[in-house]
Amino acid sequence: MENYEVTVSTGNLINADTLNNVYIKLVGTDGESERKWLMGFKGPSAFIRGAVSTFTVSCPLSLGRLLLIELDKQHLIFPKDSWFPSKVEVKSPEGNIYCFPIYRWISDSEVHFFREGTAVRVFEENHHLGAYSREQELNQRANEYCWDVYAEGIPHCMKVENSNDLPWEVQFSFTKSTEFLYTASTGLLELDPKLLANCTEKWTDIDAINRVFCCKQTEISEYVEKHWKEDAFFGYQFLNGVNPMLVKRCSVLPGNFPVTDDMVFPKGQCSLANEIKKGKIFLCDYKRLDGLKPNIVNGKKQYLMAPLVLLHKTRDDNLMPIAIQLKQTPADDNPIFLPTDSEYDWLMAKIFVRSADFSEHQLNVHLLRTHLLAEVFAVSLLRNMPMVHPLYKLLIPHTRYTLQINYLARQYLISKTGFFTTFAASGGEAMFTILNRSLSSLTYSSLCIPEDIAERGLKDVPNFFYRDDGLKLWKIIKKFVDGILRYYYKKDTEVQQDTELQKWIGDIFEHGFLSQAGTGIPQRFDTVAQLVKFVTMVIFTGSCQHSAVNSGQYDYGGWMPNTPITLQRPPPTTKGTTSEETMLQTFPDVNSTVQGMATMWLLSKQSSDFVPLGCYPEEHFSDKIPCQLIKDFQGELQSLSAAIKARNSTMNVPYTYMDPALLENSVAN
Template sequence: MVNYKATVHTADLDNAGTSNAVFIKLVGTDGESKSRILRTFSGASSFKRGAVSSFTVSCPASIGKLVLIELEKKHSLFSPKKSWFPAKVEVKSPEGETYNFPIYHWISDSEVHRFREGTALRVFEDSHHHGLYSREQELCQRKRDYHWHVYAEGIPQCLKALDIWHLPSEVKFSLRKDLEVVYTLQSGLLQLKLEGLANSKENWSDIDDINKVFCSRKTEIYDYVRRHWKEDSFFGYQYLNGINPILIRRCSALPDNFPVTDNMVFLGGQFSLADEMKKGNMFLCDYKRLDGLEVNNIDGKRQYLMAPLVLLHKTPDDKLMPIAIQLKQTPADDNPIFFPTDSEYDWLLAKIFVRSADFNEHELNVHLLRTHLLAEVFAVSLLRNLPMVHPLYKLLIPHTSGTLVINNLARALLISENGFFKKYTATGGEGVTTLLQRSLSSMTYSSLCIPEDIAERGLEDVPNFYYRDDGLKLWDIIHRFVQGVLSFYYKSDVEVQKDSELQKWIAEIFEHGFLSQNSTGIPQSFTTVAEMVKFVTMVIFTSSAQHSAVNTGQYDYSGWMPNSPVSLQHPPPTTKGTTSKATMLQTLPNKGATANGMAVLWLLSQQYSDFVPLGHYTQDHFCEKVPCKLIKAFQTELEVISAVIEARNKSLEIPYTYLDPADVDNSVAI
């Protein structure tokens, strides 16, 4: 008779413990144990939340190297059915070997659940018949649990689920997170109702009154924006370090539909457009994706959304200044080009139309599509095609936490027929889908990889571009980490090519996420280790750093409504000299749209209690020494860059914190 010592760790999560009876079976290369009930003197408390309990499992003889364990939970009359969330099981063999079994799985039924030993295995090296059977059964169950769904034609597919309550239990928020999100939203809406703003159709009569909305919910950057939003230098600064830093590009030739000349923008003759373009001092922002969108009606009034072109000039003192704005794509007599030399309110209103266009472009393309919807595609394909024992599953699963829930909520509360966008924004119903379709059809793989994106937009040497500086450093750190981990498992390109599960993962991403569009440049398969490493780096960067860059500062920069109007109630002027302060106030969104926009932005900008900083892992999926060592090195590098960013920010008038690893969530979780 030989004894195995099994140590069971129940997760320290809400409702993770159970008083039900737990049974275990050990399966090895040379045999298996009988299914044994796990009993100690602790009784029902053995599997309470956070408990670590050890048990002896006896076998007539050694069963060899452990391959998997089977766990089964049974309830009785005296212990009502209760779900259980074991974190891991460690088994010490009579030979002195310790085997780790990552679980991290809700067990709610009385079925047998199989969990593999923690050493990562690709399918072509998984040779034991029990292991292969377990692998196949796990993926079959996952494909039953996770189905692709076409939410709307022409946009990335998503997980099929009626609502968050019908999601598989493994991907749901914790009860605490649910309550936090609900409380944040409800308390905000309650405050608006008490202030009489939630359903108000009145226009603003004094712009300073906007500051009284959510008066207890302000940030330092919000206050800075409120004081400086009219300034041209701050308008230009936001294209580099605001919440939409991916639109601006260096301009080497003006587009044909933007007929700006020297005498329009350089009245003193100090500069010329040709010379400044040669020197790399001219920049263009083109909102052409917004052209001709179906525009919303709010409270029975038609709204207005332009598709502007904005020309910016880098001055000798390194400020990025707007020098020309055309609000519609097609030049015409009734589509004047506005300049800083125009009247105060002509120029200010032109910038307001640009900022409203930027709000809609940012929220739907830059934020929703390019982080949330893509992260969901990466997650669903991962869950459908890679078993827990696969090294890529172990690497990527922390970067999927919360994504499927928050996206389900976004579809229900933000872009649905009765959601926020339909009620309060210019893009409204059809416009949302059309913009998402246009954005996906014009998306490229290179634009998702920040080193290539910065180079393609010609922004390598633009001064004071902190999104670029911090983003490139984070990309390099993530890339080195991914390369180290995956190179440990994949020693050659041939191993990549013959990993059928890996190939199915990328194939489903190409098909269901990018709708098989070759123009995107997204790989349909992997042929080299380098290709795989680059793509996985992009997945982690998109799901963590990029999402933080375009999400966390939403209330900072858009909370002050005039800087980012959700919609506009009047069309732009067709001739100059007809705009006044009253015109501007009538054009801005009404009080109800303003207040509800602020409430949503506040909700989306918060950091919740389940926040996990980039590179920190609450679950131990890896057990080999090399990947564990690489994780520690990864964390150290992130700590160093965090300290560098913190030191730099002390000297900045506007600190840029959105890519500080200490403030970057591991996943798209809000």
Template sequence: MVNYEVTVYTTNCTFAATFNNVNIKLVGTEGKSNRSWLFSIIGSLALFKGDVAHFTVSCPKSLGTLFLIELDKQDFLLFQDSWYPSKVEVRSPEGDTYCFPVHRWITDREVHRFREGKAVKAFEETNTLATYAREQELIGRKKDYCWDESKKGLPHCIKGEIPLSLPPEVTFSYTKHTEFFWTAAIGQAEQHLKGLEKRNESWTDIDALDRVFTYRTTDMSEYVQELWQEDEFFAYQYLNGVNPIMIRCCKVLPKNFPVTNDMVFLHGHGSLTKEIERGNIFLCDYKRLDGVTPNTINGKKQYLMAPLVLFHKRQGKLMPIAIQLKQTPADDNPIFLPTDSAYDWMMAKIFVRSADFQEHQLNVHLLRTHLLAEVFAVSLLRNVPMVHPLYKLLVPHTRYTLQINIMARLALISEKGVFTEFAASGGEAMITIMERSLSSMTYKSLCIPDDVDERGVRDIPNYYYKDDGLKLWDIIFKFVEGVLSYYYKTDDVVVKDSELQDWIQDIFEHGFLSQEQTGIPQKLSTVDELIKFVTMVIFTCSCQHSAVNSGQYDYGAWMPNTPISLQRPPPTTKGPKENIMMQTLPDISTTVKGMSTMWLLSKESSDFVPLGQYPEQYFTEGFPRKQIKRFQRKLHQLSVDIKIRNEPLNLPYTYLDPASFENSVAI
């Protein structure tokens, strides 16, 4: 007889322990063990949460090289519970140690197979049972993770109406679940106690709004309240606010935006044509919002414009110089200028900020991070088994994404969702805007180095989103290159990896609806193509999501800076008029709904996992683990550099500090 020393690690999280009887079978190249009960003198407490338990499995002879274990859990005294093992290590009689990553809930009495940690691609399998286990895993995954079409014309999503319909390994932890719903409940209770959630009248004055705002503030939201009317801050938000990818260098003035030299350069002190040639003129065009039907909120028609905004870079600063609120030039669609009355100029900027809220939430935030991250996750889970190197690399970047998106569909964009009921672009306009956004999206726009160059914004100073984002892209790229080049030595290996090709094809078909104009690859032919695409996936799920999500409350809590909707039409003339700003801004109930939702969506939970930290160990080989350590050191150094850069700034940019955001779309 020979003995195998089995060490079982139970995850240190709530309800991870089991009181059931756990059995194991070891499978090697020379045979397999009998199904053995993991018995301990302390009984089921050996598999308590956070504990490490040791057992011995005896076999008549050596099993050779171990590559698979089978685990099953049977009722104890008719009681079936859940168990969350993190990994199983086995030391063979020959002195070799094998690690089997698990990292999933076992909730039933079925046999679950787990492969040894060394990454293996499908065509590298040499054992029939290993191939069978791989195939069965994907068959099961395709049943658990099915594609669904939530809305025609939008990326497909996970099939499941409620979070409980998801497999337990992709749902919130008990901690995350409790904190999330507690935060939401507190926000709703505050509204109810103050009697604000049903007050459909307009704000009477700015002081009334201020009394609600000051109840819950951040350092940044207080800056916003102080600076929101300033032109320099208005422009700053296009660089370092929650929508930092809208602005682009203006090489040719749009024909539907007839700004003249005299409008923006008084007394001939400058030339618009020459400034365009020098690369100093920038444009934001909200054409995706043109012609949509605005929402009706609390029985009142709302207003949503599709503005064009022109900026001038001068003396190292970006400043707005012209605003047109509708796409088609007309007598009742004037071009507003900083030289107009302060009230006219302020109202024009308010309509722009409201348009930016809609563009940001539907395109930049929801579509380009949440929905794409879900596509990447579902395709990975359906097509790539745990033993595959791509799964090991990407699965940490899918944490909580499926549940948070189901909850968003239920609470935010459903028929009775907060966004649907209280945003200007809720309802009919929402789908139209998102369809337009998906059709106009490009692969280049998802890759920040390409996007920065295509928008012509590489030389804008104090553009911290761009500066930090490019550094993060480079760090992630080198990490991905290091890991994947270890497993994919040549382009031929990429081409013959059928699971990898199924993954990218699913993304193209279900995420981008087979629209070739997006430039998303339908297949991967080279190692370089693979590295770039995986870098984009990780950047989107972590960095980009943080950049467009984390500051929502900072910039939106002071409602006049980011109106969720507007109740009156835009000005059609310039000059003296009745002060109707408070009647134009969203009503009281709409304001507080927006504020509480943005607070909830900006608040991280205590089981937050920062970018590059991998508490669940999937890679067991030395080389990729060294790459992870190097990745972590680079991220730490960037975090230190960002903190030093931010120290003297009145408006520190923290949203791309890698210590402050998660691996995944988890909120």
């Protein structure tokens, strides 16, 4: 008899254990074992949470090289339950050790196939059992992960009726689910001790806003409250706030923004043309918001502008706003506001800009460019890549929780009764117009931070920490991805003949970018370099970019005057007509403010089972070189984290959103 030593590890997750009977079959190139009941001296405790249990499977003859295992569990005495095995290791009579990564919930009584951990591409399958199991896995996934159209003109999503219908493998953990529900249900109570969430009155004074705000503060949100009126801080947020994606160097003043030297340099100390030539003038253009039909909130019409903002880099390296036009078309009733205007004229212009930035950030920069794209990357991966494929092993940690968090976003944020539709100026009809316009104008290069920074002319702008940290992260991720993929793909022809890889990118092009060739998104891969760049972008988008535009939402939006989610009076059409009272009447109602604060608090809050970038608790790779590359990747991320922490220790407003220790592997909140 030939004895195989089988070691089964159960995951260390809440409710991961099973009391059901577990069975295994070993399948090799030269035969297969009998289906074996894994019963040992531990009895039912063999598969409790975190347990590692060893069994012996005996066969008359050697099975040759092991290809796969078959696992199933049956409930006899104990009720049916769900089990989360992490991996199975098998030591053969010849002394070879085979590792079978699982990391999936098994909740039924069906037989499940799991391949040995060595990565195998589809054209390398040289055994009919390997090819068969691969085909079976992808057929099952194609049935589980189906495409759906939530709304025309935006990336497609996974078809699911209820979050509980999501496959177990992509659902929140018990810990994540419990904490998310707790934060969602208690957020309003914590932020709203006076129960103002249903109050549709206007704010009467700034102190009243502060009394709500002071219930939940962060170090940065406190700073924002004190400095939100300052021009330098207004300019700073275009670089290091939650939306660092709009500002660009101005090479030519737009024809619809008739700013003159007398307006911005009244003392004649310099000219606009010369400052543009020196690269010191910057522009933010919210043209995507032009011509929208604003929402109705609390039965009242709201207002959403499409501003143009001109900024000037000063000698002390501040980015200072020098002119603001709140509508796209120049007109007598659309004045250009200047820092030399009265206090409230200038402040109101900045408030309308910050409110426009909320809509641009939330719908384009945050929802579309991170959440919706990450879902497309994940669904295509799960439909087209079996677990044994090297790209699955590389990318699956970067899909964690994405499908469920996006389902919840559609249900509670952008549905007909969602937060955006109910309380934001850009909710309802305007919301989908913005998303349509955003996808139509999206480019591949804008998703790749080195190209995006170069195209926007921001390579040498001082104090641009999003750029500094982001470029370093991109370089580290690309080096890691390059090492992994070039280990498996030695030649461009190997990329070209990998049909699963080509289906993955084909699905992304079709369902994510709606087959718009103008985006520059590849429709297929012809070279290893193309593959490396795209996979780098996928990881960067779901981890680094999402953190940059998500984690600071409450920091910069918790103090409502800095980021109003809606405004309920039109902007001034002539100068000299504004006051503090005008400002308070323009701000969102009390309930909109409180709901906005609670939502931003929920979206910014990290769960305790957070997994930082580069940490892979699930060991999908078993090859020696990829495992070493992961360790090297983690070392470089730790070094960058230490450097960022050292820099931040000297700053009044630390930039933490790209610290590898604080950003998550995936779009998970």
